[in-house]
Amino acid sequence: MAFTNEQLERYSRHIILKEVGVKGQKHIMEGRVLIIGAGGLGAPAAMYLAAAGVGTIGIADADAVDLSNLQRQIIHASSDVGKPKVQSARETMNAMNPDAQVVTYREWINAANITDIINDKNYDFIIDGTDNFPVKFLINDACVMLKKPFSHAGIIRFQGQLLTYIPGKGPCYRCVFHNPPPPDAVPTCRQAGVLGVMGGVIGTLQATEALKFLLGMEGLLNGYLLTYNALTMDFRKVKLAPAHSCQVCGPEPSITTLIDYEQAVCDLREYHNN
16 A cells, blocks of 8 residues: 555654554554444544544444534534434544545444444444443444454443453453343433533543554553543543353353343433433
């Protein structure tokens, strides 16, 4: 891959980093990242990955932009209200960087389509930008079964968390959280509220994990849960261990097919409203 003069200038601050250089920027430009959810987490992640020059970025979300989204979902503008989120996201990303091939999937992620979507462009890394526990467990299970690395994250009120799963090298999301909570046991952002910048803090960290993975760097959050409290400005990094009895990544998995978990109907379309 030969760089154009415009690309050399656009990515110059990456190229002068000894950890990136020309070779690393080529890896980024050849990379393929799928973002599930174009909301509070997916919005900043998508913008920074596009700006960085990731070659193929998939965006999966079935919802349209709502006025209440604009407090935190910075990829959308007031003029986008009513527009499909994936269309709004693609337009913003391409306006920022025409190098990025943005692939849109305007559909709800479920057990019937997640494998086809992940395999569509043979994505290298998956970002979970959802706010729905059944979908989070589905993403985890699909990535474990397909041997795809992914970044989990969640935000609510003034708190956020994230972890990264690397196949065969550490615990998955289910090792830590086991099963989806009962319906209405945990409030969503729509119910409990969220400080708008939380998506920026945590979603940008997810983009960082994706870029580090594409660059082959060490130090990802594989085997760790990183939590952030905006009220106290504290980050906490907790060491995690694989669960020998994990139902999906353990030595004797009991979950071998993808499942759509039941939850209250009003929550089934919450993941886009981070």
